[in-house]
Amino acid sequence: MSANGQERQPSRSFIEEARREQIVASAIAVIAEHGYPAATMGRIAQHAGVSRSLINYHFAGREDLIGQLVVDVFTRGAQAIVPRVETASTPAERLAAYIGANLDFIAGNRRDIVALVRVAAALDTADGLPGVDPAGADQGLEYLRRILRDGQDAGQFAAFDVHQMAVAVRNVIDGVSTQVATDPNLDLAMVTREVAALFHRATRDTGE
C-alpha cells in the first residue's frame, strides 16, 4: 500500500514527512531551474536522488504533488505576511506592510516564488482544472480588499474601486516575482520602496 491516499491519515511518520518535504523541495528546484513543463516526475525524482516510483508512493500522482507544492509555499507565505500586517495600525501602514512583507518573502524565497508563479500560470491555463485560485487566491485578495476598504471607510484613502486596486497591487507584486525569476540580481530593497511609494500615492485621499 502507498503512504498517501484519499483518506487523510491523521498522522504521518517522521521519515515520511521528511521525504514528502524533500520531494516537494525537489519539485520547486526543478520548476524554478528548468520551468514547469520540464518538471517531469523523472526529473524531480532524479533531483531528489530517489526513484520515480517513490514519488508515486508518497503522493497520489503528479497532480497531488503539485498541489502540495502550492499549498506548501502558500502557507509559508501567509505565515510570513499576515503577522507583519497585523502589527501595523493605520490602513496606509497596513498596505505598506502588506507590500513590504510580500516583497520580503519573495526576496527570501525566490525559487519557491518562481515555482509558485509558474505553476499558477500553468494551472489556470488547464482546461477543466480548478487550479488553486478559486479558494486560495480569492481569499488572499479579500484580505487585501479589506485593508483598502478600511482605509476608505476611515477617510484616508481616495475613492477608487477597491477590487481593481487590490488586483493591481497583487499584479504588481506578482510581476516582481516574475522579474525575480528573470533577473536574479534584482535590488529588491529598491523595488520595495518604489512599489510602496507608488501605491501610497495611488491610494491616499488628496481631497480632489
Place this chain on the structure above:
Amino acid sequence: MSANGQERQPSRSFIEEARREQIVASAIAVIAEHGYPAATMGRIAQHAGVSRSLINYHFAGREDLIGQLVVDVFTRGAQAIVPRVETASTPAERLAAYIGANLDFIAGNRRDIVALVRVAAALDTADGLPGVDPAGADQGLEYLRRILRDGQDAGQFAAFDVHQMAVAVRNVIDGVSTQVATDPNLDLAMVTREVAALFHRATRDTGE
C-alpha cells in the same frame, strides 16, 4: 523542399500566406478555448480543418508556429496602440492614452490576448527557449519608459524610478489580460477608468 524556414524567403505566395494566417488563427482559437497545454498540433490542425502535416509544411515546427502567433498578436497590438499614443501631446495624456489603448485593444481582441498571455506564461517558463520577450517585451517597455522619462524631464511627473514604474504599468495591464481570460464579462470600460486614475495619481508631481 519546404516553404518555411529560418532564413526568410523574401516572397511567400498568396495562398501560402493565407494558410499561415489560418493556422495561426486556429492556434489562437484552440489556446484561448482549451488552454496552452491542450493546444497540440493535432487539435490545431483539426480546428483548421487541415492535416497535421500541413502545419509542419508551413512552419518550421511547433516552436515556429507559436512564435509567429506571438509576433502576429504583438504586431497588431502595436499598430493599434502606437498611433493613439502619438496623438496625445503631454506626457500625462500620453500615459493615459497608452493605458487606454492597451485596454481597448484587450477589449477588442479578447481571445488573441488570452492566447498571448497563456503562451507567454508557458514560454518564459521554458528551458532554453529565448521566448519572445528579450527583443519584443523590452522594446515595448522602452517605449513606456520614454513616456515616463519625458514626464519627469518636463517636471510633470514625480521622482519615481522610471523602470519600476514602467514595469508596474505593464504588469497591471497584463493582469487585466489575465482577468479577461478568467472572467469574460469583465467591465473593461470601468477597469480602464480605474487603472488610468491609479497611475495618474501615482505619477503626478505633487511637490512632496
Place this chain on the structure above:
Amino acid sequence: MSANGQERQPSRSFIEEARREQIVASAIAVIAEHGYPAATMGRIAQHAGVSRSLINYHFAGREDLIGQLVVDVFTRGAQAIVPRVETASTPAERLAAYIGANLDFIAGNRRDIVALVRVAAALDTADGLPGVDPAGADQGLEYLRRILRDGQDAGQFAAFDVHQMAVAVRNVIDGVSTQVATDPNLDLAMVTREVAALFHRATRDTGE
C-alpha cells in the same frame, strides 16, 4: 490525427484496412502463443514488425484493438457456421450441423479460437467491463436455443430445459477450444463424432 476514432469514418483506405487486419492477426498470434496477459502492445507491435505507436494510430487503444479482434473472429465464425446449419432440415440434423460446423471452424482456426477463448476469459473477469458476452454470446445462445425449441415442438427432442441444454452444448464446444489450446494434436474428427453422438443421445425423445 489518427485514422481511428469515435466517429466511424465510413470508408477506410485500403492500406489502412490491411494494417488493421495485420495488427489484429498479430494480436491473435501473440495471445495464442504467449497468453493474454503477455499480449502487451509492445509484443503485438514487435510481432507485426511495426512500432508501438502505429497500433495507437490505427486503433483507439488496447481495448479497441482487443474488441476488434473479438468482433473479427466472431464474425468469421458466424459466417462459417450459420450457412451450414441452414442447409439442414430437421432439428436433429441442425443440431448436428451446429456442432460439426463449430468444431470444424475450431479445427480450421485453432489459433484464432484459442485467442478468442482467452480474451473472453480475461474480459468477463474484468471489473466493470461489459465484456463481449451480453450482446454476442447471448445472441449466439439464442440461435442454439431456437434449434432445440424447434426440436421439442416437433416432438423429436425430449423434455429438457432448453436453456440449460444450450449452455451445455456451448460449454462442451468451448471446452474443445480449450483442449485445442492445450493439445495441438487433438484428433478433431473423432471429437466431432463423439460430441455429436453425445448430444444426439442426450436430446432425442425416447418416450421415457
Place this chain on the structure above:
Amino acid sequence: MSANGQERQPSRSFIEEARREQIVASAIAVIAEHGYPAATMGRIAQHAGVSRSLINYHFAGREDLIGQLVVDVFTRGAQAIVPRVETASTPAERLAAYIGANLDFIAGNRRDIVALVRVAAALDTADGLPGVDPAGADQGLEYLRRILRDGQDAGQFAAFDVHQMAVAVRNVIDGVSTQVATDPNLDLAMVTREVAALFHRATRDTGE
C-alpha cells in the same frame, strides 16, 4: 529467513497457518468480487488488513499464493465430492453422484468457485506457468474416466470415447461455475437435475 519456501518445511506454526489461510481467503474474496486482474497484492493485503510485505513473508510470491488458493479450493472440493461418489454402488449412480456432489459443492462455495474459475482461466493462459492442471486436473479427470470405464465394462454404458465423455462432463460442470459467476441467483437445484438427466441419457446403453 522466511517461513515459506519451495522446500516444504515440515512444520508450520499455528499462527503462521492461520495467517496463510486468512490471506488465501482474502485472495478468494478479492478475486470473486473484483476479478482476477484487479486482485493485486495490495488489494489482497488491504482486504486481509495486513501489509503487502506480510504476504511475501508467508508466501514465496504471487504465484505461490495463487497456487495455494487453487490447491485449497481443489482439496476442499475433493473432500466434499469423493465420499459422496463412494457411497453410490452402480456406475450410473456414481456418475449422478459425481455431478450432484460437484454442483452441490459449487452451490455451497460460490465465491471460492468463482475465484477458482477465474484463476484457472488466467493461468492456463500464462506463458511459462505450469498452471495447476497437469497434476490436479488430470487426476480429477482420471477419477471420472474410471467411473465411465467401469460403466462400459459393466455393460451399462454405451460405447462412447471415455476420455471425451469425461471431458464433456467436466466442461459442463465447469460451465455451471461460470454461470454462477455471472448470475448469483441461478437455480442450482434445477441445473443439477438437468445436467444429471443430460448425462444419464448420453451415457446409458440403449442397445443401438
Place this chain on the structure above:
DNA sequence: CATGAATGAGAGTTCATTCAT
C-alpha cells in the same frame, strides 16, 4: 500544395518484490 502512414522519444502510473528494522 497537401496528405496519410509511420516513428521514436518520453510521460505518468501500477505492481510485485526486497530489505532493514
Place this chain on the structure above:
DNA sequence: AATGAATGAACTCTCATTCAT
C-alpha cells in the same frame, strides 16, 4: 512475526515530427 520504505521493470498512451506520394 510484521512492517514501512524503496525500487525497477513494465505498461499504455500522447505527441511532434518525417517522408513518400
